[in-house]
Amino acid sequence: MHKSVNSKHRQERDETLGRVIGSNLLSLLKIFLACFVLVYLTINFAVRPIHVSGQSMFPTIEEGDFALSNAFSAKFQEIERGDIVIAYENKQMHRMIIKRVIGLPGDRISCKDDKVYVNDKALDEPYLDNEWANGIRDTVDAFTEDFTEVCLQEDEYWLMGDNRINSRDSRDFGPFKRSQIKGKDALVIFPFHKIHIPK
Missing domain, CATH: 2.10.109.10 (Umud Fragment, subunit A)
Structure with missing residues (x-):
């Protein structure tokens, strides 16, 4: 029973870590795209x-x-x-x-x-x-x-x-x-x- 609880906690922790990493990567991608658009508009207009x-x-x-x-x-x-x-x-x-x-x-x-x-x-x-x-x-x-x-x-x-x-x-x-x-x-x-x- 104790082993099953630990396994469940580990799985939840891994899933949370995965969501955090995914969210951070998505945020970085958004920042990169926003910077790219800003530079493009600045240079061209x-x-x-x-x-x-x-x-x-x-x-x-x-x-x-x-x-x-x-x-x-x-x-x-x-x-x-x-x-x-x-x-x-x-x-x-x-x-x-x-x-x-x-x-x-x-x-x-x-x-x-x-x-x-x-x-x-x-x-x-x-x-x-x-x-x-x-x-x-x-x-x-x-x-x-x-x-x-x-x-x-x-x-x-x-x-x-x-x-x-x-x-x-x-x-x-x-x-x-x-x-x-x-x-x-x-x-x-x-x-x-x-x-x-x-x-």
Whole structure:
């Protein structure tokens, strides 16, 4: 009789332990799913982080900078010429790059004699009037190499880096679709001593 009671208690204890473990695992799964959904919504509808690799936006944004971009604006607001954006390099690699919008849907883009033309008018680019760009112009023929006219179709954007001599952009990849643009504007938050909003 005593042995039967002990066996019953042991069985009940094992069942209780099993329920506790199962309940804890279920709670952990719920927390994991909630975190996953929160991260997904944040990245796709709030902010898009990027760690800058390369010098294509120097000196506006430097290699090693960590920035946050506005994913909501990229998805729901107009993309304008001069905007700094984060985009997928292409749909296969899913590598994020940070560039500046030069051409909008329907534009005709070309470059001649170190001047970018949009619809036959020279584009004003104050972000290229800096010590770095002007120093390069003193040593080479052109800061922005010539390229023949490109006609953008509906839903196509022409993106280029501010450091034109060291940037792989639409001149290499061709136009970008709106769906490839995942962030608009940027806030550099690291290194901390360089926190700023690039223009």
